[in-house]
Amino acid sequence: MARVRLDRLSKRFGAVPVLDDISLDIAAGEFVAFLGPSGCGKSTLLRMIAGLESVDAGQIHIGDRRVDQLPPGGRGVAMVFQHYALYPHMTIFENMAFGLRNAKVAKAEIEARVAEAARILEIERFLPSKPGQLSGGQRQRVAIGRAIVKKPDLFLFDEPLSNLDAALRLRTRLELAQLRRRLDATMILVTHDQVEAMTLADRIVVMSDRRIQQIGTPMEIYARPANRFVATFVGSPPMAFLDVTLNVGADGLARAALADGAGVQTAMPLADLPSSPTWRLGVRPEAAKVVAPGTGLVDAKIAFVERLGDRTLVHLRLADGGALTAEDAGTSRAAMDDIVGLAIDGPVHLFDAEDNAHHPRAPT
């Protein structure tokens, strides 16, 4: 278990910058997820920590050691690869023992550690097999086992669940969460799947466009996204944005007015907000409700209905062209092209012209 400190890391591939001035502090024993779309640099960052990519500028510390100039094997990290990267010609036992042999661990100790890991992961009966004889899920367990036996200071997971089918992914996710309790180690997970990040990680690092967009607990990221990118990327379906103008409402709080004048009362004092030429109102689906026509904030036309069983997602189009998604009961009778009322009863967010988010002050 070790603390990990990234200090102003930068990386370019030829002329193309991929990471720009990344700093991050991960506490010992913490589980952190790097979340972002393809090409945001999250995998490169993980590979830099592992030592598989060089560092152009900045420093990496694991525990008390500066490691960015050390070879991958000397950093005390273990990595689970997206495509498992098991040695195809070695047995499962050999796959797990290979790293320990190279580290000159005693034979009895190797056997004990492999046996223990195989027991935890329930892969004991595969130990004499070769990877080609195993299913994808079983190979994934072996890849995790190969990491566990090394007893590393830091575990690195590079999209470990993306090659599994949906049912297996759910199961493996739960197992990973349990494993984490048991191992009590520092872990970094790279994923583009927000559900994985939300359910597994203590803290999420949202990345986009070569930079860290926000660092926070899953609920902070969801409830108080730092900017429009984070607000859109986390949450499904994503937050909707409506063009608004701000004026003063009750108690000096900002009131966001839609094009036709209907206003939404926010919980943010107008005086606390910076000046900005344009404003957008961010509304998550659970804050928007469908009501009878004429009784809501505005009337809207239903563009599409998605029935999920326990709830119904109603995609609305407003008269001024704005679009948003509202949540309705599972038994909703909303149908396409109906005119309904839109009510907003839940937290809303404001985004200025620079796409920075503004939220009500957190309760103290």
Next chain:
Amino acid sequence: MSAAAAPRAGSWRNALFVAPYLAVYLALLLYPLLAGAWLSLHKADLFGGEVFVGIENFQRLTRDTVFLQAVRNTFYFVLLTVPALATISLGLALALNRPTRAAAVFRGVFFSSSVLSVTIVTLIWRLVLIPDGGLIANLLHLAGRPPIPLLSHPDLVLPAIALTTVWWCLGLPMMLYLAALQQVPAELYEAAALDNAGRWKTLTHVTLPSIRRTIVLVVIIQCVLQFQLFGQAQLLTQGGPNGASRPIVLFLYEVGFRRWDIGYAAAASEILFAVILIATLAQYLTSRGKGAER
């Protein structure tokens, strides 16, 4: 046409698709193979007289000291060339398996010798090997040493031809190895790096097992090729001195086309065929046994 007959007619038509290949295979491979075996049981010359003699030709071969020397020479030559070709070309492939411009240039340079004809190759190496003003003789002269008669010394002539052959044949196995090396997933090397494996460990535990099939292929191809040594020996030494560099194929040529004893030559060629078949089959079977669980 009945319903049952329709598929049968169809399957005959399907056979038409393989017929051109089958015809060429039968006429140019299978028929000559069987005709050769049949010929080896006859006393025959190029002018037609054919007398069935059973296995007499083979009995004569076992007593023929010229033939036995040619067999020994051929095995020695295979032993000199095949391991050298298999390892040197692997070394080159490992060194040149990188995406730099220099590596691409060197790949071309090392492959270029393979496109030369045997006539050119022997011409070049004659200039290197001859004691009278050859490259090696000149280098020895600079070092103050007397020239070595590489092509006329019975102990040195086969190694000299082997050297020529290795230089000539290096390109193809190197390309085969390169193709195989590029199939090895980069993730395996990364896993090995994280597993603390050094360069040697990575080579022996990741790279070589991953390209095992290609190594077997290269050894088999080179065995088949080098057992059939002919051009280099014929052009550099005519099998001399005193038969010290006469391989089996040169023996065949001399017996069949100089002495016109083609029944006898056919018998010798059947023995060469059997030797090559056994050698390659043995390699194939042992390598398959090891990798069977894969």
